[in-house]
Amino acid sequence: GQNIDQPTEMTATEGAIVQINCTYQTSGFNGLFWYQQHAGEAPTFLSYNVLDGLEEKGRFSSFLSRSKGYSYLLLKELQMKDSASYLCALPADSNYQLIWGAGTKLIIKP
């Protein structure tokens, strides 16, 4: 079967760096997504990693290690608007649907 684990909640300070981890178990692998969801809003796409390594997009970077079943989202120069839930998701073995983690609620303090 497939399983995704993320911390439930994290707190960080404005201007700092935070790393949100996601570990997964899957028999096949077809990439891993990160989405951001502000409270009361829709999830929005952040990144998609297929190959091992770090991909950088401005203040946000996403890392993948397929051999370890591990990914993280790195947020730099944190801003108050980064307070949101961050959802990790990967395609199911059938490749027709996404399996979603429960999300990590990130709280940014001044």
Place this chain on the structure above:
Amino acid sequence: DTAVSQTPKYLVTQMGNDKSIKCEQNLGHDTMYWYKQDSKKFLKIMFSYNNKELIINETVPNRFSPKSPDKAHLNLHINSLELGDSAVYFCASSPFSGADSPLHFGNGTRLTVT
């Protein structure tokens, strides 16, 4: 604006009623989805259509019936609403049907059944 739009944003109704949620996307995507997000924030797929054809039909009570009149629209009709149906329902679209295709979500419909 190019987007996925769904209506209504809020829906409050009593048990036993029948209600519909509408979704439209003008992104030119081939695939549309209905997701349910419960109080614990888990997103679960309910249905997926590719070019008006049903391709995913998860274990959802048959009180839920999707309809796709064309590839830009996917509506969700719910019969005999129950308390447990209270959740946020998200419509989404993607360029193609593979699960490696990024999703574009609508703003959600918060359904409250009393």
